Amino acid sequence: MNAVSSSESFNLIRSANWFPGEFEDSKFISEQSGIPQDVIEKKMGIIKKCRAPLDCHPSQMAINAAKMALEGIDPDSIDLVIWTGSEYKDYHVWSAGIFVQRELGLRKAWAFDMAARCSSNVVGLKIAKNMMMADRKIKRVLLCGGHRTGDLVNYKDPTSRFLYNLSDGGAAMVVERSDKEEFNPILEASILTDGDFSLDVIIPGGGTKKRSRDGLEEFDTYLTCPDIQGMRERLADRSIENFLHVIKESATESMDKPIDYLALLHMKKSAHDAIVDGLELKAEQSIYLDHYGHFGAPDQVLSLGLAERRGLLKKGDHVNLASAGIGYTWSALSLRWDGDCYNQKGLDPYEA
Numbered sequence: 188m189n190a191v192s193s194s195e196s197f198n199l200i201r202s203a204n205w206f207p208g209e210f211e212d213s214k215f216i217s218e219q220s221g222i223p224q225d226v227i228e229k230k231m232g233i234i235k236k237c238r239a240p241l242d243c244h245p246s247q248m249a250i251n252a253a254k255m256a257l258e259g260i261d262p263d264s265i266d267l268v269i270w271t272g273s274e275y276k277d278y279h280v281w282s283a284g285i286f287v288q289r290e291l292g293l294r295k296a297w298a299f300d301m302a303a304r305c306s307s308n309v310v311g312l313k314i315a316k317n318m319m320m321a322d323r324k325i326k327r328v329l330l331c332g333g334h335r336t337g338d339l340v341n342y343k344d345p346t347s348r349f350l351y352n353l354s355d356g357g358a359a360m361v362v363e364r365s366d367k368e369e370f371n372p373i374l375e376a377s378i379l380t381d382g383d384f385s386l387d388v389i390i391p392g393g394g395t396k397k398r399s400r401d402g403l404e405e406f407d408t409y410l411t412c413p414d415i416q417g418m419r420e421r422l423a424d425r426s427i428e429n430f431l432h433v434i435k436e437s438a439t440e441s442m443d444k445p446i447d448y449l450a451l452l453h454m455k456k457s458a459h460d461a462i463v464d465g466l467e468l469k470a471e472q473s474i475y476l477d478h479y480g481h482f483g484a485p486d487q488v489l490s491l492g493l494a495e496r497r498g499l500l501k502k503g504d505h506v507n508l509a510s511a512g513i514g515y516t517w518s519a520l521s522l523r524w525d526g527d528c529y530n531q532k533g534l535d536p537y538e539a
Contacts, residue, residue, distance in 0.1 A: 196365050196372040197316040199522055203255035203530035204489050205248055205357040206479075207239035211337070216351060219342035227351075228477070232456040236354035236480025239335045245276040246283050248333030248357030250290050252485075255530040256359035257329070262291065265361075266325045268298035269315060271307040271484050272332020272357070275339060279393070287331060296329070304512025305452055306378070307332065308358065308484040309520050312508075313376040315362045331359035334483045339390065341409035350388070350410055352453055354480030358488040371528055374441035376520040377433040381425065387418040388513040426511070427458065431465045433519040434509050441521035447504035448524070449473040450490035452511065453481035462509075471499065486510065492529035500524050 212235040217224040227233050239248065249272050257265075268291075270284030277283065284298035303310040308330065315328040335355040341347055362373065392407030393399050412418055438446050449468060451459060453476040463473050474493050476486060487508040494500050502525055509519040 194367055196367065196369070197319055198363055198365050198369065199312075199360060199371040199373060199528055200363050201256045201258075201260065201359075201361040201530065202488050202492065202528050203252045203359050203532075204485055204492060205251035205255065206237050207243055207248070207355055209238045209240055210235045211238050216342065220348070220351065222348070230455060230457070231348070231351060232453065232459070232475060232477045233352050233480060234477045236337070236352060237356050237482070238337050239355040243335070243355075245272050245333030245335055245357075246286055246290075248272075248335070248355070249283070249287050249331045249359065250333075250357075252333075252357035252359040253287065253291055253329060253331040255532055256331070256361050257291070258530060260361065262293050263295050264327050265293045265296045265329050267315070267318065267328045268293060268296050269311050269328060269330045270298065270300040270332055271311040271330050273334040273336055273483060274302050275336055276333070283332075291329075293329070303516050303518070304514055305481070305483045305486070306510045306512035306516040306518040308360070308487055309376065309508050309510050309518040310378060310516070311484075312360070312362065312373055312520055313378070316373050319362070319364050325364075327361065327363040329359065329361055331357070332484060333357040334485065336410075336483055337480075339408075339410045341406070341411065344406070344409065344411055346412040346415040347410055349455070352481040353410075354482050356482045356485055358482070358485030360488060370525050372523050374521040374523065375437050376518065377436035377440075379429050379433050379517045381429070381515050383421060384418065384513070384515040387414060388412055426515075426517075427461050427465065429515075429517040430462050430509065430511065433517045434462070434466060434507055437519040437521050438505065438507050442505045442523065444505050446507045446521075447472065448491075448494050448500055448506045450487040450494070450506060450508045452486040452509070453477070453479065474499075483512075484510070488529075492531070495527050495529050496531055502526065
């Protein structure tokens with residue numbers, strides 16, 4: 188019988204980011220795109236963003252982050268590995284999570300890959316919690332992934348300007364079952380998807396519709412938006428509203444107190460401010476990641492880690508992790524913050 192005890196909780200015990208040693212700054216992006224540097228910095232919110240060297244691949248970035256998150260943890264205690272990294276990874280049609288499991292020596296775990304674009308970590312936390320609730324053999328889960336979606340940015344394509352913030356890095360989290368709600372318990376999540384946007388952001392080549400073996404143009408290998416005007420019009424009516432919906436729903440179902448800190452993905456500054464204002468939060472209750480860029484799923488891990496490092500959190504705080512992934516998937520999940528869980532080693536090179 189897999190009944191869950193009322194005293195059981197599912198806790199975020201460790202987390203980490205790994206960053207490569209290179210970056211692109213606003214001056215470089217301005218030169219490549221022809222957009223004024225002050226627009227890159229003030230409107231797009233990019234002072235600089237992390238980029239990986241050509242020989243650093245998503246699986247390695249995930250492994251690097253996971254090693255930090257697993258410091259001091261018995262590798263044989265990990266029962267499950269969930270890849271929450273990019274689908275743009277070392278190889279096409281490849282199970283990165285199984286490779287990562289092997290490289291980390293997690294002999295007693297099994298692994299699978301999941302994807303919800305930039306919502307993969309938030310959705311992944313919900314999946315990890317639900318799987319532990321359903322299967323008592325799963326007591327400790329590693330979620331990890333690497334991203335180098337900066338490769339997919341075409342600075343010459345005006346339809347993809349909202350993707351210029353895409354950057355590279357890895358993230359990892361360790362979640363465990365506990366007999367009592369003792370440390371950073373994962374609370375409730377809210378997820379909303381809207382298929383009206385499912386074809387708005389694509390890489391034209393490489394799939395079954397435009398096969399690599401049939402020959403591709405360089406443009407076919409980058410992310411692009413075939414109907415940018417239509418997407419803007421539809422997003423204008425729904426994006427902020429959907430963000431606020433999932434954040435408020437997850438928060439109100441989680442704790443009898445308002446949100447103390449919002450770990451939000453990187454987006455243009457006006458959208459970030461609209462969400463913070465719509466929740467009636469102060470500016471210092473959410474860190475804007477203008478010195479890092481938008482990794483994808485790792486943004487919430489980084490934001491929470493920066494908040495821990497800067498002393499913005501106190502025991503018992505209500506923290507909400509929120510993201511959106513192209514497709515579109517809006518997602519949010521609350522947890523109660525009880526103490527540092529972030530390996531701080533990964534922050535130094537890029538902190539503002």
